[in-house]
Amino acid sequence: MNPLNSIRNFSIIAHIDHGKTTLTDRFLERTGTVAKRLMHERFLDSHPIAQKRGVTIKLAPVRMNYKNYIFNLIDTPGHIDFSYEVSRSLACCEGAILLVDASQGIQAQTLVNYQLAKKLGLKIIPVVNKIDLYNAQVEKTAAELCQNFNFKKDEVIFVSAKDDENVNQVLEEVIKKIPPPQGQKEKPLKALVFDSFYDSHKGVIVYLRIFDGFLDLNQKTPPILQFLASKLKFEPLEIGFLTPKMTPVDKIGPGEVGYLATGLKEISHSHVGDTLTSLKTKNEKIGVKPLLGYQEPKPVVFFDFYPVENKDYIILDDSLKQLKLNDFSLGFNPVSSPALGKGFRLGFLGIFHALITQEKLEEDFNLSIVITSPSVEYWIVKKDSSLLKIHSASEIDDLSQIKEVREPWITASIFTPIKYLGPVFELCQNKRGRFVNQEYFGDYINLKYELPLIELVGGFYDQLKSVSSGFASFNYQLADFRPFKAVKLDVLIQRVKVEVLSMIVNKEKGEKVAKKLAKKLKEVIPKQLFEVPIQISLNGKIIARETVKAYRKDVTAKLYGGDQTRKDKLLKKQKKGKKRMKQIGRINLPQEAFMAVLEIEK
CATH class of the missing domain: 2.40.30.10 (Translation factors)
Structure with missing residues (x-):
């Protein structure tokens, strides 16, 4: 066991893409933790998906020896969907390195992570990274840190993690500034x-x-x-x-x-x-009080996952259980659909979390998955005053028995350059947002807005990036549930309702969304040998329609030499396929059809 004064426990906190993982790589090299011949970029991002996407998706602790000290660094994700991992990491630390990209300055996650670290009483070391970039605003970024977070100018360290410039200075500051842990080995574990x-x-x-x-x-x-x-x-x-x-x-x-x-x-x-x-014995009474942990994350968006092959249902079940072992935020329950068969409803921390999970299932477990359009939790108040919590529009049967529908709202913190304030305001208004307050940070402004959660699912992040030329960022937390005028949109393919495509939308947007959805489905549903009518109904009334025109494919065109037996076989297969499409064609939709809701708002 090592003496307490030789131990330093810390995390690196930053907005996504500010260079946190690159700085971690330099630490591993500088401390000799990983041999040069074994070193590669994003070393602690062990999962292939994290390596491929260049995004940390899982916290990773590592023990390093530096001079006569033990450094325990807990690498954390920067993406908003995995922000709960930051709180778990900081609960184990006495200090944190606050890393800011010199070309980007302070952003939403910078602010949120700083506030979390301060709340936990951690010692914070400010570091400006990427000083090697041609568009780096080094002094301006340092001034922002001093002005907004009350750092002194001489406390800020300037580094280039990519070029390994001034990295040693950060390691030295960890020793000087971050206090050693407290604890007594004589006490109970x-x-x-x-x-x-x-x-x-x-x-x-x-x-x-x-x-x-x-x-x-x-x-x-x-x-x-x-x-x-x-x-x-x-x-x-x-x-x-x-x-x-x-x-x-x-x-x-x-x-x-x-x-x-x-x-x-x-x-x-x-x-x-x-x-x-x-x-000491199994019957001994416990004399230890639980440590203050942290709030477990609650899923905010829900998807239904179905195996393309029905026989893979058991494999999907086992695969999800294995993923749950390493991702405790993942929740799932079995569901069934007349259209798609047996599957699972999964709860996620965001769209990115869902897509990462889908990739893991397909790449790690060799599964082909169809995922339905995202939804959120709704509270249904019935006329008898009973409360029902649902996660899909398909769970609503009798609209006449519903007194009120409540939807989840969030409190959003939007960090944007002041010059994009107008377009950001307009975007939030279009998303039914309610302005709360604003706070200036130099050339930036932090807007507090209340927004319906479902509006975030409908492409809000991409639109925010678009109206701000990529400079705005945001963070959010769940607020409460509020009543709204809800209508149910149902999708009929070949005049048969496809329940997994049903949606709950705001009444004011119902007709507009229905027309967009019909057009999008027409784009993504491939042509068949017969016409495929697409109808959207609002509370039972058809309000939008599109048709996928039929075409005939000559399946024998590729055959040469007059092989009649082979031609007959292919024609029989085509006939069988046509019959199959008539029978289940309305449910044999491409993945793009189920994700159409994400596209129609873009």
């Missing part, structure tokens, strides 16, 4: 679980930060551990540090960050945010 995953050999493995006491697996009698929330008791298989690979050790003491292999086979036994303690 008290550790915070901040992440977990499943290993087929070692069972559930948790990442933890020890606040008091210690873990020692070298004792004659193995320790008995217990999660306070689940009250589950177990004997650990292995403990160790992340260097970044899992490196087993015999002891872990107060202030340290490491991993613990529980041997448990059910991920539900381990809760992120739970407190871990030890017992």
Whole structure:
């Protein structure tokens, strides 16, 4: 075990694409944590999707040795959908590096992450990155940090993580400015679980930060551990540090960050945010109070996932359970559709979170998935005053029994250059937004708006980037549920209702959305050998219609040499296909059809 004054626990917090992962790579190189021959870009982003997209999607702790100090860095995602991972990381730290891109300046996540770190009482080191860029505004960015966050000018460090310029200065500041952890090894074990995953050999493995006491697996009698929330008791298989690979050790003491292999086979036994303690006997009373964890994330947008092949339903079920082991924010329940068969309704933290999950299912588990258009949670107040919570318009059967529909609202923080204020105001008004207040940050302004959550699902982020030439950014949190004038749009393909395409929309936008949706579906549904009528009904009345014209494909055109047997076989196959399309063609839609709602607002 290491003395407390030699340990520094910290995170790097930043807006997305401000260079956080690149700076982490330089730390790994400078401290010799990873050998040069093994080093590659985005080293801690171990998942291929994170590497491909260039976006951190999962927190990653790493232990580094620098001079006579132990650095525990917890790398965090920058995308808004994964902001909950930042709070989990900061709960284990005494300090944070606030990283700002010199060409972008302060942005929405910069502000949110700073406020979170201050609320937790962390020591913050301001760092201006990308000073090598031709359009870097180094002094201006530093002035913004000083003016808005009360830093002193000589506290700001200027670096180029890409060129490895002044990186050592940041490491030295970590030693000087970030306080060592507090804790006493003589006290009972008290550790915070901040992440977990499943290993087929070692069972559930948790990442933890020890606040008091210690873990020692070298004792004659193995320790008995217990999660306070689940009250589950177990004997650990292995403990160790992340260097970044899992490196087993015999002891872990107060202030340290490491991993613990529980041997448990059910991920539900381990809760992120739970407190871990030890017992001398299984009947011993617990004398430890739970640590203050953090609020678990709540899903804000819902999609239905269906396997293209019905036989893959069981595989999809198993795959989702495996993903749940490493993504505790993911929630899912079985659903069924007359059109698409059996599938699952999944809750996500945002659209990006959903798309990442779809990619994981397709690439990691070799599944072909159809996902339906996104929805949010609605509260339905019936005429008998009972309350029903739904996540899809298809769950509404009898409109005559509904007294009121309530939709979720959010409080949004929109950070934009002042010169784009007009277009941003107009966008928010078009999205039924309600202005709250504004705060100036130099050439930028931070707008507080209340908005219906469903408006964010309908392409708000892309439109915000468009009206601000890419400079505006935003963050949001759920506020409450409010009544609104709701109507239900149903989609009929070949005069048969496709329930998974049903939508709940604001009454004022109903007819406009219906016409856009019909046109979009016409664009994405491929031509068949027969006409495909598309109808949109509002509360049962047809208000929009489009038709996909028929065409005849000569399937024998590619054949040469007069092979009549082969021609007959293909014609039989075409006839069977035509019959199949008539029978299930109205539900055999391309993925683009189910995501049309995301496109019609762009």
